[in-house]
Structures are given as structure tokens and as C-alpha cells.
Amino acid sequence: xxxxxxxxxxxxxxxxxxxxxxxxxxxxxxxxxxxxxxxxxxxxxxxxxxxxxxxxxxxxxxxxxxxxxxxxxxxxxxxxxxxxxxxxxxxxxxxxxxxxxxxxxxxxxxxxxxxxxxxxxxxxxxxxxxxxxxxxxxxxxxxxxxxxxxxxxxxxxxxxxxxxxxxxxxxxxxxxxxxxxxxxxxxxxxxxxxxxxxxxxxxxxxxxxxxxxxxxxxxxxxxxxxxxxxxxxxxxxxxxxxxxxxxxxxx
Numbered sequence: 001x002x003x004x005x006x007x008x009x010x011x012x013x014x015x016x017x018x019x020x021x022x023x024x025x026x027x028x029x030x031x032x033x034x035x036x037x038x039x040x041x042x043x044x045x046x047x048x049x050x051x052x053x054x055x056x057x058x059x060x061x062x063x064x065x066x067x068x069x070x071x072x073x074x075x076x077x078x079x080x081x082x083x084x085x086x087x088x089x090x091x092x093x094x095x096x097x098x099x100x101x102x103x104x105x106x107x108x109x110x111x112x113x114x115x116x117x118x119x120x121x122x123x124x125x126x127x128x129x130x131x132x133x134x135x136x137x138x139x140x141x142x143x144x145x146x147x148x149x150x151x152x153x154x155x156x157x158x159x160x161x162x163x164x165x166x167x168x169x170x171x172x173x174x175x176x177x178x179x180x181x182x183x184x185x186x187x188x189x190x191x192x193x194x195x196x197x198x199x200x201x202x203x204x205x206x207x208x209x210x211x212x213x214x215x216x217x218x219x220x221x222x223x224x225x226x227x228x229x230x231x232x233x234x235x236x237x238x239x240x241x242x243x244x245x246x247x248x249x250x251x
Contacts, residue, residue, distance in 0.1 A: 035242040041076035050223035063089035082117035091138040102138040123165035137182035143204040153178040185226040192224045213247040
């Protein structure tokens with residue numbers, strides 16, 4: 001075989017490798033694009049803005065832009081409605097048997113008892129950003145042993161807070177134009193971008209993006225939670241709950 005034939009074969013192998021890598025990257029981005037099923041939420045849940053698992057491990061917690069906390073079953077049927085009415089609820093997360101809700105426009109975090117969704121305490125966390133670009137999500141990071149409040153955009157900032165909700169650090173985050181929700185799952189921090197219709201998996205110590213998936217099927221994704229091998233994403237305007245297969249699983 002002459003050298004030109006060897007060069008030609010090498011070029012073909014190189015092209016094949018590049019094509020394979022491109023296809024693999026595409027599969028990684030598109031893996032979560034098709035939901036298994038879609039559930040319509042109860043009419044009471046107007047403009048749902050986030051979702052998490054209830055401390056009972058079975059039911060769901062959903063907050064509304066209208067300042068209401070709901071407990072629902074897996075199909076979005078309301079089981080309990082919190083008697084307390086807040087302002088602009090944007091994030092919800094349960095930790096150590098309690099429920100925490102981020103009230104964006106009022107710069108507050110409310111703590112609820114899971115029994116009856118009764119308000120226990122309210123924390124004030126000042127923020128100088130735009131009124132509607134404040135705390136969009138709340139989650140607990142067990143690796144760094146801090147709560148996280150993440151601002152929506154302009155700019156996106158990750159605030160680390162202690163158990164008394166005193167700010168310990170404010171860290172810029174430039175990997176997405178906006179963040180609409182956050183959750184913890186399988187040793188990693190997961191963020192949701194509304195504008196980019198994407199799910200981001202982050203290293204919980206350095207907050208660097210490890211992987212990214214597209215969810216273009218959801219027009220306005222506002223909340224995310226992982227339950228029983230599925231990724232649930234709640235849609236704001238359509239009041240829908242999307243059930244996706246875990247994004248790392250092959251279809």
C-alpha cells in the first residue's frame with residue numbers, strides 16, 4: 001500500500017471519528033427532549049413556578065406565582081393548600097423535614113411545617129437586583145452544607161446561606177442566561193433554564209456544568225424534580241406537568 005492510500009484511509013478514519021463525536025454530543029443534548037407523558041394540573045394551581053418532593057416521600061409540593069403553596073398527588077390533584085398567602089412564590093424545596101419557599105419580589109424565605117402546610121418562620125434576605133429578577137429557586141447543597149438561593153438573571157447569582165439564612169457567599173454564574181429552578185439529585189446540583197429550555201447538571205462543590213440537556217418540548221419550564229427514575233418539569237403558562245425519562249438513560 002502506497003503512502004497516498006494510507007493518508008486517504010487516515011482521513012476517512014478521522015472524519016468518521018468526528019462524525020461519531022458530533023452524533024454523541026447531539027444525543028447528549030437531545031436525550032431529554034421527548035416526555036413520556038403530560039399531566040394537566042388542577043385549575044387552582046395558577047402559574048405554577050416550582051416543584052419538589054414532599055417530606056413524606058410520595059406527594060409533591062408545588063408553588064404558584066400567586067403566592068400559594070400546594071401539596072398534590074403525582075397527578076397534580078390538590079391534597080392540601082397552605083392557609084398562608086404570600087406574594088410571589090418562585091422556589092420550593094424540602095430539607096430535614098421542613099419546607100422552604102422563596103418569595104421572589106418580597107426577598108423572603110418562608111419555612112413551613114409539612115403537617116397542614118402551616119407557616120413556621122420567615123427570613124428576610126435583602127437583594128438589590130430587579131424586583132422580578134430576584135430569588136427564583138431554593139435548594140440545599142449537602143456537599144457544602146449550605147442553602148442556595150439563585151437569582152433569575154441580570155445577573156444570575158448563586159447565594160450560599162447558613163441554616164439561619166445569613167448569606168455566606170455570592171457567586172456569579174454565567175453558564176446560562178437565566179435560572180428558573182434548582183434541585184438536588186444523585187450527588188449533583190441540577191438547574192433549569194427557562195429561556196434556554198435546558199437542564200444543567202452541576203458539580204456541587206465548584207458549580208461547574210458537567211452535562212446539559214435540551215427540553216424544547218416544554219415552552220416555559222419553571223420547576224424540576226426527580227422521582228422514581230423520572231424527571232418532572234412543571235410548565236408555568238400551560239399549567240402542565242411533564243414526565244421525562246431520566247436524561248442520562250438511553251431511549
